[in-house]
Amino acid sequence: MSIHTEVVIVGAGPCGLFQVFELGLLGIKAHLLDSLAIPGGQCAELYPEKPIYDIPALPVCGAQELVDRLLEQIKPFGAGMHLGQEVTEVVKRSDGRFDVRTAGGLHFDAGAIVIAGGVGSFQPRRLGVDGAEGFEGKQIFYRVKSAAEFHGKQLVIFGGGDSALDWTLAFADKVKSLALVHRRAEFRAAPASVAKMQELVAAGRMRFIEGTAQSLMLDGMHVSGVRVKDAAGVMHELPADNLLAFFGLAPKLGPIAEWGLELEKKALKVDTEKFQTSVPGIFAVGDINTYPGKKKLILSGFHEAALAAFGIQAYLYPQKRQFLQYTTTSPVMHQRLGVGESG
Numbered sequence: 001m002s003i004h005t006e007v008v009i010v011g012a013g014p015c016g017l018f019q020v021f022e023l024g025l026l027g028i029k030a031h032l033l034d035s036l037a038i039p040g041g042q043c044a045e046l047y048p049e050k051p052i053y054d055i056p057a058l059p060v061c062g063a064q065e066l067v068d069r070l071l072e073q074i075k076p077f078g079a080g081m082h083l084g085q086e087v088t089e090v091v092k093r094s095d096g097r098f099d100v101r102t103a104g105g106l107h108f109d110a111g112a113i114v115i116a117g118g119v120g121s122f123q124p125r126r127l128g129v130d131g132a133e134g135f136e137g138k139q140i141f142y143r144v145k146s147a148a149e150f151h152g153k154q155l156v157i158f159g160g161g162d163s164a165l166d167w168t169l170a171f172a173d174k175v176k177s178l179a180l181v182h183r184r185a186e187f188r189a190a191p192a193s194v195a196k197m198q199e200l201v202a203a204g205r206m207r208f209i210e211g212t213a214q215s216l217m218l219d220g221m222h223v224s225g226v227r228v229k230d231a232a233g234v235m236h237e238l239p240a241d242n243l244l245a246f247f248g249l250a251p252k253l254g255p256i257a258e259w260g261l262e263l264e265k266k267a268l269k270v271d272t273e274k275f276q277t278s279v280p281g282i283f284a285v286g287d288i289n290t291y292p293g294k295k296k297l298i299l300s301g302f303h304e305a306a307l308a309a310f311g312i313q314a315y316l317y318p319q320k321r322q323f324l325q326y327t328t329t330s331p332v333m334h335q336r337l338g339v340g341e342s343g
């Protein structure tokens, strides 16, 4: 099935979200796509609990609070939101419209594109041992889709954050053997979870090794375990049917680099009038773009989104006369925002 829309926005970080708003004010509908399972980009993924102090008129605003406020602000425009969908392909057709495809099999027929991809799409940091790629998705995993598939197995978990500790505790009673490996004795997880894990170790129900993975142990075509070097330099051979690594997510420019757009230092070159890339009809806002004087700030991305919306309107509807309206006084904007009084 194909979704026909005026605009596809790649990336639901703060700038992609605000792009929905600026387009909505001009009466233009959009669909938002993000490879993450949650909206908010870096704010939601990297620092949801941290305060931001440089959002105009908000002396302090939590990063997740900012995302929640943006989601509230764009509600009237009913944008389609497609999460867990990495955009893999953007192709301009001869009629000037775009075919957009995602890794999850969605297809969009869009009039214009805004790339608000930030520092790229977040990918799990991988287990850095030789040959790991060949076993990813088979015996080596970076997330748990179905916990049941690990039940009764010999399991080694890597990492020291909440995901690693939460899954360690969740699997403690359900697997044949369990080991947690973390490169340091300090954890970035809830202290209560760390304490519970230490109790399990003391009770002999699992192992903890302060160390790092060195190599895979192989049995024919299968992984039979992993060699781990501890802090004292001693090598341990841990039998394993499955390895789970929770090293967090790292951004990767990923597919955006393959869409034929002019790049400079891993960022998309844009003009500063419309924030259009080297391909007419494809715009870029937020951390993903570059131009003389660019500053990677949320504030800058918001400004870019406002100007890109006018650029997109001109691209989609070249005959339409453009004029600036104030949200304070414009009856048509009030109607689009769904607010009562237009006086």
Ligand SMILES: Cc1cc2nc3c(=O)[nH]c(=O)nc-3n(C[C@H](O)[C@H](O)[C@H](O)COP(=O)(O)OP(=O)(O)OC[C@H]3O[C@@H](n4cnc5c(N)ncnc54)[C@H](O)[C@@H]3O)c2cc1C
Binding pocket: 010, 011, 012, 013, 014, 015, 016, 033, 034, 035, 036, 040, 041, 042, 043, 046, 047, 051, 052, 053, 054, 085, 086, 087, 088, 116, 117, 118, 119, 120, 121, 122, 253, 254, 255, 256, 285, 286, 287, 288, 296, 297, 298, 299, 301
């Ligand atoms: C710790 C920290 C503190 C910060 N503090 C501040 C601050 O105080 N003030 C400030 O102004 N800025 C701050 N920043 C920077 C700010 O977070 C960024 O400028 C902002 O997040 C950029 O927003 P964005 O929407 O452009 O991109 P992002 O927030 O990076 O979002 C981009 C989204 O696009 C998605 N994406 C990328 N490629 C694809 C694809 N191919 N398919 C689908 N989805 C894709 C990604 O998954 C991501 O969710 C801080 C950053 C960090 C890390």
